[in-house]
Amino acid sequence: MAATAHIDFIAAAYAAAVITVGGLIAWVMLDYRAQRRALADLEMHGITRRSEAMRSGTAMQQAEEEA
Amino acid sequence: MAVIDLANPSRFLTLANRTIPWLGGVTLIAFAFGINQAMIAPDDYQQGATVKIMFLHVPSAWLGMLGWGLMTVAALGTLVWRHPLADVTAKAAAPIGAAFTLLCLVTGSLWGRPEWGTYWVWDARLTSELILFLLYLGVIALWRTVEDPSRAARAVAILTLVGAIDLPVIKFSVEWWNTLHQGSSVFRLGGSTIYPTILIPLFLMAAAFTLLFVTLLLAAMRNEILRRRVRTLRLMQASATS
Numbered sequence: 001m002a003a004t005a006h007i008d009f010i011a012a013a014y015a016a017a018v019i020t021v022g023g024l025i026a027w028v029m030l031d032y033r034a035q036r037r038a039l040a041d042l043e044m045h046g047i048t049r050r051s052e053a054m055r056s057g058t059a060m061q062q063a064e065e066e067a
Numbered sequence: 068m069a070v071i072d073l074a075n076p077s078r079f080l081t082l083a084n085r086t087i088p089w090l091g092g093v094t095l096i097a098f099a100f101g102i103n104q105a106m107i108a109p110d111d112y113q114q115g116a117t118v119k120i121m122f123l124h125v126p127s128a129w130l131g132m133l134g135w136g137l138m139t140v141a142a143l144g145t146l147v148w149r150h151p152l153a154d155v156t157a158k159a160a161a162p163i164g165a166a167f168t169l170l171c172l173v174t175g176s177l178w179g180r181p182e183w184g185t186y187w188v189w190d191a192r193l194t195s196e197l198i199l200f201l202l203y204l205g206v207i208a209l210w211r212t213v214e215d216p217s218r219a220a221r222a223v224a225i226l227t228l229v230g231a232i233d234l235p236v237i238k239f240s241v242e243w244w245n246t247l248h249q250g251s252s253v254f255r256l257g258g259s260t261i262y263p264t265i266l267i268p269l270f271l272m273a274a275a276f277t278l279l280f281v282t283l284l285l286a287a288m289r290n291e292i293l294r295r296r297v298r299t300l301r302l303m304q305a306s307a308t309s
Contacts, residue, residue: 006116006117006181009117009120009178010117010120012177013119013123013174013178014119014123016170016174017123017170020166020169020170021279023166024162025283027162028283028286028287028290031294032286032289032290035293035294035296036293038297039293039297039300042297042300042301042304045304047300047301047303047307048300049296049299
């Protein structure tokens with residue numbers, strides 16, 4: 001029967017799909033984690049975006065002190 | 068939130084953070100349903116059980132082309148409107164589109180061996196699809212070659228617009244040339260030639276794959292925005308210390 005004759009090709013195709021989709025999901029998740037870690041590391045060293053610093057009030061306070 | 072507000076990367080990040088978990092959940096449900104329907108679908112009278120490979124191959128082919136189509140629109144956004152998210156979209160879509168194009172080639176090859184007796188022929192449809200994959204690799208390489216993202220975006224946009232010529236070639240290759248690959252059987256004048264017992268699982272799998280594509284694209288765009296923030300902050304740090 002055709003199903004048993006070609007089951008290896010079907011299984012290989014689905015395995016390829018699992019590997020491709022799994023690889024994409026892993027890439028996106030690991031990249032997200034790496035970028036978050038890099039941002040957190042920079043913020044820990046006091047390097048923040050101006051808009052975020054303003055939001056947190058730090059820059060605002062600095063500006064007031066300078067004034 | 069108005070659509071124009073999404074031009075702001077911070078607002079886009081807020082929206083992406085909210086929607087990605089939901090989209091992920093819906094994608095999972097769609098795949099559970101689609102795979103179930105694909106597995107219980109009857110064998111094709113000619114292809115036999117190998118028709119099950121089509122439930123992967125056809126959506127992958129569509130999404131590989133959709134990815135480049137999206138990048139083409141994004142290229143126009145970069146060159147004409149200088150939309151802040153246009154090159155972010157183009158960069159995020161490239162590896163995802165490449166992966167789906169590769170999956171299309173691999174699954175097509177695995178279907179071809181039992182049905183055609185060969186893994187590969189230099190047929191117009193197969194060759195134009197391979198060219199699309201090579202174009203994706205070219206775009207990914209170009210993004211990595213030019214360090215400044217805005218300069219890279221312009222170069223990539225031009226390559227993307229040139230590469231878009233391949234999309235109609237892929238679509239109409241089966242009509243323009245005498246190919247081993249079959250002609251259009253889903254979207255064609257006069258209706259689909261596929262019987263509903265196979266067509267419905269095919270559409271369900273296509274919907275699941277499309278949801279996956281959108282989820283991955285949003286997540287990759289979020290990563291790219293964060294990467295650019297990291298780059299800016301590192302430049303600030305370097306200039307502060309020098």
